[in-house]
Amino acid sequence: MNTVVLAAQDPTLADFGKDPWWLVLGKIVFAFAFGLLATLLGVWFERRVVGRMAVRPGPNQVGPFGLLQTLADGLKMAFKEDILPRAADKVVFFFAPTISVISAVTALSVIPFGPSVSIFGHWTPLQVTDVPVAVLVILACSSMGVYGIVLGGWASGSTYPLLGGLRSSAQMISYEVAMGLSIVAVFMTAGTMSTSGIVAAQGDATRLSIGGFELPTPGWYAILLLPSFIIFFIAMVGETNRAPFDLPEAESELVAGFMTEYSSLKFALFMLSEYVAMVSMSAVTTTLFLGGWRAPWPITLWSGANDGWWPMLWFFGKVILLVFVFVWLRGTLPRLRYDQFMRFGWKVLLPINLVWILVLAGLRSIEDWQTRDRLLVTAVGAGVLLLATLFWPSRKKEPKPSPQEQADSRPYGSFPLPPMDLQVPPSPRTKRVVAEREPANVVAGSESREV
Amino acid sequence: MTTQTVLAAAGEVSGGEEVTFWILAPLALIGALGMVWARNAVHSALWLVLTMLCLGVFYVLQAGPFIGMVQIIVYTGAIMMLFLFVLMLVGRDASDSLIETLRGQRVAAVVLGLGFAGLVGTGLSRALNGVQAVGLDQANAEGNVQGIARLLFTKYVFAFELTSALLITAAVGAMVLAHVERRKEDRMDQVATMKARFRPGNYPGPKPGPGVFATSSSVATPARLPDGRLTDRGIPEIMPVRELTSEETALKGTEK
Numbered sequence: 200m201n202t203v204v205l206a207a208q209d210p211t212l213a214d215f216g217k218d219p220w221w222l223v224l225g226k227i228v229f230a231f232a233f234g235l236l237a238t239l240l241g242v243w244f245e246r247r248v249v250g251r252m253a254v255r256p257g258p259n260q261v262g263p264f265g266l267l268q269t270l271a272d273g274l275k276m277a278f279k280e281d282i283l284p285r286a287a288d289k290v291v292f293f294f295a296p297t298i299s300v301i302s303a304v305t306a307l308s309v310i311p312f313g314p315s316v317s318i319f320g321h322w323t324p325l326q327v328t329d330v331p332v333a334v335l336v337i338l339a340c341s342s343m344g345v346y347g348i349v350l351g352g353w354a355s356g357s358t359y360p361l362l363g364g365l366r367s368s369a370q371m372i373s374y375e376v377a378m379g380l381s382i383v384a385v386f387m388t389a390g391t392m393s394t395s396g397i398v399a400a401q402g403d404a405t406r407l408s409i410g411g412f413e414l415p416t417p418g419w420y421a422i423l424l425l426p427s428f429i430i431f432f433i434a435m436v437g438e439t440n441r442a443p444f445d446l447p448e449a450e451s452e453l454v455a456g457f458m459t460e461y462s463s464l465k466f467a468l469f470m471l472s473e474y475v476a477m478v479s480m481s482a483v484t485t486t487l488f489l490g491g492w493r494a495p496w497p498i499t500l501w502s503g504a505n506d507g508w509w510p511m512l513w514f515f516g517k518v519i520l521l522v523f524v525f526v527w528l529r530g531t532l533p534r535l536r537y538d539q540f541m542r543f544g545w546k547v548l549l550p551i552n553l554v555w556i557l558v559l560a561g562l563r564s565i566e567d568w569q570t571r572d573r574l575l576v577t578a579v580g581a582g583v584l585l586l587a588t589l590f591w592p593s594r595k596k597e598p599k600p601s602p603q604e605q606a607d608s609r610p611y612g613s614f615p616l617p618p619m620d621l622q623v624p625p626s627p628r629t630k631r632v633v634a635e636r637e638p639a640n641v642v643a644g645s646e647s648r649e650v
Numbered sequence: 651m652t653t654q655t656v657l658a659a660a661g662e663v664s665g666g667e668e669v670t671f672w673i674l675a676p677l678a679l680i681g682a683l684g685m686v687w688a689r690n691a692v693h694s695a696l697w698l699v700l701t702m703l704c705l706g707v708f709y710v711l712q713a714g715p716f717i718g719m720v721q722i723i724v725y726t727g728a729i730m731m732l733f734l735f736v737l738m739l740v741g742r743d744a745s746d747s748l749i750e751t752l753r754g755q756r757v758a759a760v761v762l763g764l765g766f767a768g769l770v771g772t773g774l775s776r777a778l779n780g781v782q783a784v785g786l787d788q789a790n791a792e793g794n795v796q797g798i799a800r801l802l803f804t805k806y807v808f809a810f811e812l813t814s815a816l817l818i819t820a821a822v823g824a825m826v827l828a829h830v831e832r833r834k835e836d837r838m839d840q841v842a843t844m845k846a847r848f849r850p851g852n853y854p855g856p857k858p859g860p861g862v863f864a865t866s867s868s869v870a871t872p873a874r875l876p877d878g879r880l881t882d883r884g885i886p887e888i889m890p891v892r893e894l895t896s897e898e899t900a901l902k903g904t905e906k
Contacts, residue, residue: 291696331793335719339706342727346699349731353692353738361738368735372728392795612850 209399210315210324212331218323225318226327230307237518238474242269244519245526252530273467281463286356295354296461296468299347303475306340309333310482311395313492313510325492325511326395333394334382337483338375341438344476345371348440348447351469352457363456366537367440367447373541374437374444377548381431384424384559385487398491421488426555428488430548432524435484437544439476442529446537481521482514489517667711678704691737695730702726713786716795853883 218226243258243266250257258265283289313325330336345368352364386392389400401418421428437444448456458469485491492510494501503509535543561580565573600608602619618624677700684697702725709718789797802810838846847854873884 288690288692291692330715331795332715332719335716335723339719339722339727342723342731345727345731349734349738350696353734365735365738368731372731375727610850614848614854 209402210311210326210329210395211399212329212393212396214315214324215326215329215395218321222318222321222323223327226325227308230310230312230327231304233312234304234307234475234478235471237478238471239269239273240266241474241478241522242272242470244522245529248523248526249530252527276467277464279463281465282460284356284460287460288354288356291350291354292460293465295347295351296465296472297347298350299344299472300468300475302340302344302347303472303479306337306479307475307482309336309394310479310486311398311491312514313508314505316507324395329393329395332392334386334392334397334487337394337479338379338382341378341476341480342371342375344472347469347472348457351461352447355457355460357460359453359455360457360459363447363449363453363459366453367457370440370444370446370540370544371438373544374434374548377430377544377552378434378438380549380552380556381424381427381434382487383556384427385420387556387559387563388420388424394486394491398486398493401490402493419488419490424488424559426551430552431488432484433548434544435480436525436528437540439480439525440473441477441525443532443534444540445534446540449534451534477525478518478522481518481525484521485514485517489521670707670711674704674707678708691740692734695733695737699726699730702730713790714794716798 246268247257247265258268261267261271283292308327309329311324311326311329315322315324317323348367348371349364352360352362352367355361385397389397391397391400397420401420440447446456447453448458450456453459458466461469492505492514494504494510494513498504498513504513562577565576568576606616606619681697681699681701681704685694685701688694688697703722706718706721706726709715709721791797792800846852870885872880872882875881
């Protein structure tokens, strides 16, 4: 990163903490309303998209395109009976969903929705607040969100919720490690932990000079730090308990997991926190890896793309795109088994992440060398890696016996098997009838065959 | 540089800091007392979480945003969560018993605890009374995180690395203690399990439940095969196959 030219509107840390009280209140209300509205529309969006993927219409009765379906569901939930199990721990049972919602919504407070704009004469960034450790605030919120689920599971006083709660605590702690490590790469590249600083560092002002030409190179960390981005996204799906990692509420094993005993508004709060967490995590990914509110490439040709209120549009576009990916994953992938899931987190994501951070640190430490030396070292490293993968001794696999051989080698008295080609032999009676019948007067295709 | 630094600058206590302190300090104390007094182990852990959260905010107030957030993420988010994990595995009714096994230990503990708190409190107050804090601005000159990083990776790098080596040793030791070695041949994958299930001599279907004409719903009641014989395949091995006598199956007059 040779030069980073910051636009005049890029807010820095010094721009925060200067708003009048009504502006602060307005921003907080906006972030909160964004979370709630995103839930209302997000549930509808998810049901419509999954419906579309399953070739069915999805909710389409309440309001235009079924838009008000979630609102109707929410009202219905408010009027349902609030059941408190006798074995429940009453205080904790009551507080668990609130903890979930609060920690999910709080994460939205450090998300930059846009650059600095003028609101009633006040020049202010479109972000509730920013601190030097903003990304850690987000991590802290997500780690506090675990408490809601775990305590909800424990306080219900029955077995399935407890199992769901235990699963989720193990799951979220393991995936938080992978998530934190992929953020480390972002910190190393951006040199800051404040969200507005990370967005500013991803501006497309990185120039690469090749033979006298100044080439703008992409600044999004999704491209620069691709392995981190992929691991972060996977870990994020695990962290928000979404399919295919929704083991805490696996309905085929645990009824509904930690929220089995919840009903009425408390259940609604859990649903709310799940969707707010999904949206806020998408917003975090957008901020850390997808350039935040910055416009994507073809739009940046227009010089006003990153000015004024427009960036909010790009930001919401990216968030909706990521939410779509969440829904897409749910519509596509089956749920993982618990042990496979844990093995994936600890034995795949974590080592890859560590090695990648090591490589990145190596690349960063030779950054101020001369271009020739730098290229030489990188080429030697890449060459060694290539040769190692090329000549790595691979274990020779024994030839697998064919299914027929396996079937023949089974001991006497085994279960009878259907024929291997699954062709049912024609019964002798049918054969005779076919032979005696007059040939039909239709031209049959080559593949049609009478049996 | 930032609002946090300004809050704790030069030993002066600003209004916001004072308000936050007086709201959170009682909460932290309540959390600490609640942790000691709570009967239920999980409640105890939750009170401790409250205290730790308040401490995290105090760190942020004292111009240490990084250590404050780390306190919340690591201690509250991970370590207390592991405590909770263990407590929940032990069981939710594992509350303390109130029988005193050592006579007079409670009184002694209270007296000693109060004495220790008094000693530490007076020592600290005498040492720190009238002391002007200096050097905060210099320490945070290039940012709190950068300052900590510089110290950790230059001056204290050996202490840092040794601590991490210690932690890794502990983790590896715990893993070795808890690890059950299984030979490669003993490990059955899904295909092998399936083949073993369908080997002749093993009945692959579900075991028969208590028979249709059973006289009781007890798990000790054997199933009846189609030819009328009793089979012991559906009951646990430690239970003998038997049929209940008529007086055992007679109504006891309790089913009204």
